[in-house]
Amino acid sequence: MFGGITGLTYINSDPKGTDWGERMLNTVASQTIRHLFSKSESVEVAVRCFPSSKLLQGSIDSFKMSGCGLVIRKDFAVEEMSFETDAVSIDFGSVLSGKLKLKQTTQAIAKVILSEEGINRSFSSELVQKRLMNLSIPELTELSGGEAVSFTDIQVELLPENRLKIFAKADLNNGEPIPINMTVTVGIEKRRRVSFQKPQVELDLVPASQRDMSRTLSMALAEILDNMVDLDRFDLDGVKMRLNRLETEGKKLIFSGYAEIERIPHTG
Template identity: 30%
Template sequence: MFDQQPGLGEEALNKVAELGLASQLDDVENLDVDIKTDAFKLIQGEVDSVTIDGNGLVMQGDLRVEELDMYMSSVAINPLSVALGKIELTKPTEASVRAVLTEADINRAFNSDYVRQQLQQQQIHVQSQPVTVDAQQVNFRLPGEGKVALNASVMLRETGQIHQVAFSAVPRVSASGQTVTLENVEYGNNEELSPELTQALIEETSEILNLSNFDLEGMTLKINNLQIEAGKIILQAEAHVEQIPSG
């Protein structure tokens, strides 16, 4: 029974890593770090594995992640750094990552102050006349079948009129694994509004889904797979880890 309990060295490492990761986030509902090693290996700077499990992690741009799981093995650390309350890697390592975003998470990001500012004062042409539009409300949906869908209310500043913009599309991961683009875009009844506005919304959708939003200090992610289900998006990725954030 006692063999299953983490050693004092592991407990200290877990706490340091948890505090460091939490310092990179705006909010955390739950965050657990499980580092496997033993006293002899730790003195030599060897760690068997690091497992990170998080729920309700809020990152930059008010982007919330429902679930984040990360696993890395054969990690080399500077044993002296632990005494200073840090985990310093002596060489980079690779990690596998799984992240789940819900429909509510992405709607939260779209309607955050950060993104709303990006969708204000868009200059477009309506019937050959230049106008300025502001996005009032964005409703992002994950209807299933590998698609995303978006409805937005926009106001023409010059007239105060409210118009609706809608489209659905299929997200695709770029060859580099760093960005997401929207393909097979199907437009709703966008009335006489210029496609420039719809394009701005498409670009903002791609930006929210880009993995650069999920990068933490010392970690760079590359998407392997993007799975769209009804109500949620599941990302499978690899992480190049140069440092584990320290508080």
């Protein structure tokens, strides 16, 4: 749940204020957005409708949301998120019952900013951990003596030009963990998947006896990450996300794209 909503605005050319329908829509919209996140530092909602009488027919000119310090599914931190829809058609009767129901699918332009700290936090989440632990990797069977591999202590450093430096340890349950140090380039494939490409393995700080294994494990981890971040696995019910652009900027990873909203999800 939100720690609180810092701003809730209705944009209207009528200086006398909003009527009961407008106030009700603002309240319902804020409650709906509130339940999409585990918590937040701030969220601002703005509904544009002119003339306001169009609300009775369920017509809204646009809907905007911006927030910061958001947490999705308790583990995935988003530093900033914003979206703006085009014209929206809603069931005004649903508003009267305290819900927000769309009459037809709508589009929203979206922007999401992740911090380096938030990305590293996500690697500790249960959803990500289960994809990195006790893995059977055919290429490593001979080297590992048949032991399963777990990748732990993953840390990401954001670099210019859409590059990431990745530090990790590989645990084969048969000796000292093997250090991993590599740089990858991130991009977008098919507008829905974040790719991890062109891995460059760095072995200078790896003991000579572990370098062959570190190189093999680094390539295996890069392949796992390349197949991990698919938006179709993380979509909210009724919302399809697509990406147009990705870029690193300082300690931030910035995504821009759009959302196709078929229905308003109940929770995030």
